[in-house]
Amino acid sequence: RLSKKILVVAGDGIGPEIVAEAIKVLNALQADGAIDVTLEDALVGGAAYDAVGNPLPEETLVKARASDAVLLGAVGGPQWESLHISKRPERGLLGLRAELGLFANLRPAVLYPQLAAASTLKPEIVAGLDIMIVRELTGDIYFGQPRGVETLPSGERRGINTMVYTESEVERICRVAFDIAMKRGKKVCSVDKANVLECTEMWREVATKTAAEYPEISLSHMYVDNAAMQLVRAPKQFDVMVTGNIFGDILSDCAAMLTGSIGMLPSASLNEKGQGMYEPIHGSAPDIAGRGVANPLATILSVGMMLRYSLDAPEAADRIDAAVFKVLDQGLRTADIMSEGMRQVGTAEMGDAVVAAL
Amino acid sequence: RLSKKILVVAGDGIGPEIVAEAIKVLNALQADGAIDVTLEDALVGGAAYDAVGNPLPEETLVKARASDAVLLGAVGGPQWESLHISKRPERGLLGLRAELGLFANLRPAVLYPQLAAASTLKPEIVAGLDIMIVRELTGDIYFGQPRGVETLPSGERRGINTMVYTESEVERICRVAFDIAMKRGKKVCSVDKANVLECTEMWREVATKTAAEYPEISLSHMYVDNAAMQLVRAPKQFDVMVTGNIFGDILSDCAAMLTGSIGMLPSASLNEKGQGMYEPIHGSAPDIAGRGVANPLATILSVGMMLRYSLDAPEAADRIDAAVFKVLDQGLRTADIMSEGMRQVGTAEMGDAVVAAL
Ligand SMILES: CC(C)[C@H](C(=O)O)[C@@H](O)C(=O)O
Numbered sequence: 206r207l208s209k210k211i212l213v214v215a216g217d218g219i220g221p222e223i224v225a226e227a228i229k230v231l232n233a234l235q236a237d238g239a240i241d242v243t244l245e246d247a248l249v250g251g252a253a254y255d256a257v258g259n260p261l262p263e264e265t266l267v268k269a270r271a272s273d274a275v276l277l278g279a280v281g282g283p284q285w286e287s288l289h290i291s292k293r294p295e296r297g298l299l300g301l302r303a304e305l306g307l308f309a310n311l312r313p314a315v316l317y318p319q320l321a322a323a324s325t326l327k328p329e330i331v332a333g334l335d336i337m338i339v340r341e342l343t344g345d346i347y348f349g350q351p352r353g354v355e356t357l358p359s360g361e362r363r364g365i366n367t368m369v370y371t372e373s374e375v376e377r378i379c380r381v382a383f384d385i386a387m388k389r390g391k392k393v394c395s396v397d398k399a400n401v402l403e404c405t406e407m408w409r410e411v412a413t414k415t416a417a418e419y420p421e422i423s424l425s426h427m428y429v430d431n432a433a434m435q436l437v438r439a440p441k442q443f444d445v446m447v448t449g450n451i452f453g454d455i456l457s458d459c460a461a462m463l464t465g466s467i468g469m470l471p472s473a474s475l476n477e478k479g480q481g482m483y484e485p486i487h488g489s490a491p492d493i494a495g496r497g498v499a500n501p502l503a504t505i506l507s508v509g510m511m512l513r514y515s516l517d518a519p520e521a522a523d524r525i526d527a528a529v530f531k532v533l534d535q536g537l538r539t540a541d542i543m544s545e546g547m548r549q550v551g552t553a554e555m556g557d558a559v560v561a562a563l
Numbered sequence: 564r565l566s567k568k569i570l571v572v573a574g575d576g577i578g579p580e581i582v583a584e585a586i587k588v589l590n591a592l593q594a595d596g597a598i599d600v601t602l603e604d605a606l607v608g609g610a611a612y613d614a615v616g617n618p619l620p621e622e623t624l625v626k627a628r629a630s631d632a633v634l635l636g637a638v639g640g641p642q643w644e645s646l647h648i649s650k651r652p653e654r655g656l657l658g659l660r661a662e663l664g665l666f667a668n669l670r671p672a673v674l675y676p677q678l679a680a681a682s683t684l685k686p687e688i689v690a691g692l693d694i695m696i697v698r699e700l701t702g703d704i705y706f707g708q709p710r711g712v713e714t715l716p717s718g719e720r721r722g723i724n725t726m727v728y729t730e731s732e733v734e735r736i737c738r739v740a741f742d743i744a745m746k747r748g749k750k751v752c753s754v755d756k757a758n759v760l761e762c763t764e765m766w767r768e769v770a771t772k773t774a775a776e777y778p779e780i781s782l783s784h785m786y787v788d789n790a791a792m793q794l795v796r797a798p799k800q801f802d803v804m805v806t807g808n809i810f811g812d813i814l815s816d817c818a819a820m821l822t823g824s825i826g827m828l829p830s831a832s833l834n835e836k837g838q839g840m841y842e843p844i845h846g847s848a849p850d851i852a853g854r855g856v857a858n859p860l861a862t863i864l865s866v867g868m869m870l871r872y873s874l875d876a877p878e879a880a881d882r883i884d885a886a887v888f889k890v891l892d893q894g895l896r897t898a899d900i901m902s903e904g905m906r907q908v909g910t911a912e913m914g915d916a917v918v919a920a921l
């Protein structure tokens with residue numbers, strides 16, 4: 206068996222701290238022969254800008270292309286917010302997505318029973334919540350042309366961004382959603398604004414047509430405004446949701462927050478070759494960076510997704526998921542998920558506990 | 564004092580039933596001299612399509628332009644969903660917004676203490692919730708050109724919609740938000756996606772610049788994905804939110820659902836002359852139409868907003884708000900807000916109770 210290559214890009218803020226714990230987990234699995242990986246690292250985001258003046262250095266891109274998977278911590282921070290949009294840390298992230306063709310963003314919103322009390326929603330509304338949001342990640346208004354700010358003859362400025370999808374882009378992401386749903390509850394809700402936007406009217410048509418090849422899948426359609434309502438009203442009605450880049454950005458964060466513990470949620474971004482980038486959904490949390498208190502579990506669970514989706518090591522992935530479940534059962538909590546009667550631990554102690562529980 | 568003209572467009576589904584109760588309230592206020600109005604009616608939406616083949620007949624538009632305010636019930640229903648996008652009931656609504664220049668959509672998300680239990684969120688998270696969302700309503704991707712579906716040389720289709728804002732459009736809606744905030748908590752959160760979309764980066768700049776003229780206003784900025792999260796996590800942090808058309812569509816529905824009782828929420832859509840269209844935020848609810856069980860309170864409260872914002876009758880508006888509060892105190896509930904120990908009533912009985920409580 207060939208050793209798989211993982212590129213580690215820790216990024217900014219708490220990125221380095223949480224990634225360090227995920228590496229402990231990878232090393233432990235490597236040590237007991239469950240996986241065979243080699244790790245490299247590279248710069249991205251504000252850290253890369255500070256070092257070489259570019260949030261996505263060419264070297265990082267070359268290394269990423271040569272890897273089976275990328276593990277990302279987080280990017281961004283207040284010190285880079287006044288930079289030109291082309292130099293900001295987010296460009297590193299968006300550039301990696303675009304350059305690697307990572308069109309399929311998988312964003313699970315899962316409520317851990319041990320953390321049910323952390324939700325701002327009533328327990329009966331969210332108990333057992335398990336939604337998989339499949340967000341298209343390389344199209345839509347994020348990348349559409351024309352874009353920018355122009356000056357009109359009157360002297361007034363006008364800002365423009367363009368929502369664009371081709372049929373094949375829609376079909377491709379719908380297939381990902383349908384394939385995932387086949388291994389789950391076989392229910393897919395496609396989210397659009399087909400009553401107003403022609404682009405998403407086409408999305409709805411393509412989703413419907415593609416679903417014809419998946420007779421076991423029950424496909425429904427929902428307008429994005431209603432989807433935002435339904436996530437708050439009765440989120441357990443959803444199994445898999447599939448939507449475009451910008452609607453997915455908004456809805457996946459809304460769904461994540463239903464769990465009350467975004468420090469627990471991983472994500473995967475995949476291309477057609479199965480290469481993927483894996484990252485926690487929470488941000489770089491500059492306010493707590495460097496203090497050793499950040500929750501590393503979302504990053505560790507991202508390694509689990511990596512083993513499942515890019516490194517063909519589902520048993521090792523299961524072990525990670527089980528280990529995280531176990532440390533929660535043991536009552537260990539980082540500050541963000543702390544509650545009465547539990548034992549508060551720091552980033553490293555939590556990482557060590559997961560390794561011990563593997 | 565000149566009599567004010569109100570155009571009533573009941574629309575589809577439960578529209579006619581709920582509007583009938585709002586008219587009772589207007590008539591009662593007229594009878595005791597609190598207001599001086601004349602009512603006319605006109606067709607819109609599916610009802611207009613069925614009658615004359617057009618969801619927004621020219622006659623309706625002419626009458627609307629000649630009115631001080633429009634009271635709308637609701638539009639839409641499954642029987643019109645397969646029509647071409649240009650003939651669908653929603654076009655009636657979008658056409659009225661565009662033709663009357665109703666650029667400022669005010670969407671309060673208020674939790675009535677009597678209905679606190681209806682929320683899916685924990686009481687401590689939503690008790691006392693009172694957010695005003697100010698949504699731009701005549702620009703953005705709803706109306707931007709180019710739009711539509713084109714066929715590429717390869718034979719593949721490609722859908723396009725365009726997000727567009729000019730500086731003056733942004734400034735105008737920000738002023739509305741700031742003016743409203745001056746009468747409230749003086750806090751405005753402007754929502755954008757300035758880290759990705761240049762159009763909304765310009766939005767942020769214009770909001771900041773305009774705020775300089777309102778030294779008492781505390782303006783903050785938030786990315787739309789984070790705003791969706793924060794609405795779920797800690798909605799009481801918000802006083803006034805201002806955002807574009809599509810983000811406002813999604814966030815205002817999300818915020819509304821936090822209250823658990825969307826049957827209670829009115830809205831106003833205003834133009835530069837103070838003309839306005841007033842409507843409940845809930846839809847046409849075809850499943851319960853014609854059964855006399857729909858909740859008329861959001862429509863009645865929309866009349867309240869009409870009296871306040873377009874008809875210069877704030878005392879009468881206060882009386883409506885107080886009357887609605889009183890019927891809730893009396894324990895009267897329509898089916899959508901029914902709970903144990905309360906008395907369930909139908910649409911007409913609820914309308915009568917509000918009239919009695921005026
Ligand atoms: C940081 C930002 C560019 C990014 C996005 O909008 O895609 C983030 O919100 C996400 O969801 O991964």
Ligand SMILES: CC(C)[C@H](C(=O)O)[C@@H](O)C(=O)O
Binds near residue numbers: 400401653
């Ligand atoms: C019916 C639809 C066109 C409309 C919109 O998207 O604006 C509705 O959702 C609203 O918010 O008033």
